[in-house]
Amino acid sequence: MLATILDADALRHAEILEQVWQFRHRQFVERLGWEAYRRPDGREIDQFDGDEAIHLPLVVDGQVVGYSRLLPTLQPHLLSDVYPHLMDGAQWPRGSRIFEWTRCIAEVSDKVIAGVPISNILMTGVMEYCLVAGIEALVVETHPKLVNLLVTTGWEVMPLAAPSVLEGSLIVPITAKPSMAGLLKHHELYGINGSVLDLEHAHGNPFGPSALLRLAFVEEQHGNVQYARMAGE
Known part of the structure; x- marks a missing residue:
């Protein structure tokens, strides 16, 4: 399931994070051709993989098969230090509970969890x-196709600037806000019942030492579907 690891806890989760670096190299360098990130050791790590990074590896049978990374916007991140020109001089949202969503990818695979594609x-x-975790919004620099996916799966999306051409691809900076209705939309579309987080493995709380707690809502109405308890399934 989806583990949640703060890079500050890297020593306690060294085995999974080593898989993460190798997974990222396979997916972004070998699969997608990000040659600037190719390394002889087959590990993709950049300057933003510091103590403030949140790693979200999807683990199936002990193997990382998917991954996302969240970066705090009050610290250096991709939009601030690498792609600020995408904003065409405008400012982007920053805050303690606003993070940048990067490096999101799943391997090309027939693997499923409870019948749901990874x-x-x-x-x-x-x-x-x-x-x-209480994260209020994500800043994302992404393709218009993914923007459409986020909208149709329940994220509250707001463009931050006009699309720009970056390395031959059209990229648009946006904010994507999560909501309980959006999570229910995901469950409805993908046929998911229950939490997909592995909070026992690594609780990944970016706002304090206390363990994260699962959502405990019951009988939420969404469209024509009644959802029973999702937490602790």
Whole structure:
């Protein structure tokens, strides 16, 4: 399931994070051709993988099969230090509970969890984690196709600037806000019942030492579907 690891806890989760670096290299360098990030050791790590980074690896049978990273916007992140030109001089949201969503990818695979494709579990897990951790919004620099996906799966999306061409691709900066209605939309679309977070493995609380708690809502109405308790299934 989706683990939640703060890079400050890297020593306690060294085995999974080593898999993360290798997974990122396979997916972004070998699969997608990010040659600037190719390394002889087959590990993709950048300057933002510091103590403030939140790693969300999707683990199936002990293997990382999907991944997302969240970066605090009050610290250096991609939009602030690498792609500020995407904003065309405008400012972007910053705050203690606003994070940047980066490096989101699932392997090309037929693997499923409870019959649900791993890519759908990954996207659902990111929203659930935001709600559990108290993250209010995500800043994303992404393709218009993914913007459409986020809108249709229940994220509250707001463009921050006009699309720009970046390395031959059209990229638009946006904010994506999670909501309980959005999480229910994910569950409805993907046929998910229950939490997809592995909070026992690594609770990943960016706002304090206390363990994160699962959502405990019951009988939420969404469209024509009645959802029973999702937490602790």
